[in-house]
Amino acid sequence: RKEVEQDPGPFNVPEGATVAFNCTYSNSASQSFFWYRQDCRKEPKLLMSVYSSGNEDGRFTAQLNRASQYISLLIRDSKLSDSATYLCVVNINRMEYGNKLVFGAGTILRVKS
Amino acid sequence: GAVVSQHPSWVICKSGTSVKIECRSLDFQATTMFWYRQFPKQSLMLMATSNEGSKATYEQGVEKDKFLINHASLTLSTLTVTSAHPEDSSFYICSARAIRDRGYEQYFGPGTRLTVT
Numbered sequence: 001r002k003e004v005e006q007d008p009g010p011f012n013v014p015e016g017a018t019v020a021f022n023c024t025y026s027n028s029a030s031q032s033f034f035w036y037r038q039d040c041r042k043e044p045k046l047l048m049s050v051y052s053s054g055n056e057d058g059r060f061t062a063q064l065n066r067a068s069q070y071i072s073l074l075i076r077d078s079k080l081s082d083s084a085t086y087l088c089v090v091n092i093n094r095m096e097y098g099n100k101l102v103f104g105a106g107t108i109l110r111v112k113s
Numbered sequence: 114g115a116v117v118s119q120h121p122s123w124v125i126c127k128s129g130t131s132v133k134i135e136c137r138s139l140d141f142q143a144t145t146m147f148w149y150r151q152f153p154k155q156s157l158m159l160m161a162t163s164n165e166g167s168k169a170t171y172e173q174g175v176e177k178d179k180f181l182i183n184h185a186s187l188t189l190s191t192l193t194v195t196s197a198h199p200e201d202s203s204f205y206i207c208s209a210r211a212i213r214d215r216g217y218e219q220y221f222g223p224g225t226r227l228t229v230t
Binding site for chain 1: 170221
């Protein structure tokens with residue numbers, strides 16, 4: 001079983017749509033959680049950290065359920081520029097081996113006009 | 114957000130040669146930097162953790178003698194791929210860790226696309 005699992009998509013949605021991505025993680029030692037976006041042939045860019053209380057940044061809302069080991073990202077009013085691959089990322093504390101970010105394989109979003 | 118640069122952005126080399134990739138944090142100091150590799154349509158995979166002033170910690174299955182890491186200062190880490198072979202062709206991405214109010218955040222360099230012929 002992969003440490004971080006995401007639906008690969010692609011999600012094809014019209015402009016203005018609301019779309020939700022889900023992610024599950026298997027390691028209960030996971031300490032912190034993030035969503036990154038990655039454009040084709042580019043590096044990942046931090047979209048937002050995910051907190052237990054849930055957090056919102058403009059059109060983006062992230063939720064974390066530690067009991068279910070589940071993370072979500074909601075994008076409202078999708079724009080063409082939102083088209084990218086969204087990576088669910090989990091920071092695992094490995095004690096003496098140091099923290100490690102584990103990446104999901106990503107969910108592809110395509111927003112069409 | 115913080116800025117991390119990488120150089121070169123792409124490189125083509127012949128099999129058997131060595132390639133050095135630089136990673137710099139431009140507007141913050143990073144005691145810890147990370148090196149990742151990403152093959153097409155796959156996740157980023159952590160290769161090693163680079164700590165300023167000490168030896169790097171390599172992930173299982175990554176050859177430390179092949180992928181030499183030096184973290185000489187708080188803003189610079191280098192990865193040298195020694196005796197590169199075609200199977201080393203990949204997208205190499207570095208990341209630097211910044212300390213924020215609510216904990217750590219990692220920022221990624223733009224990546225180096227290595228092609229070994």
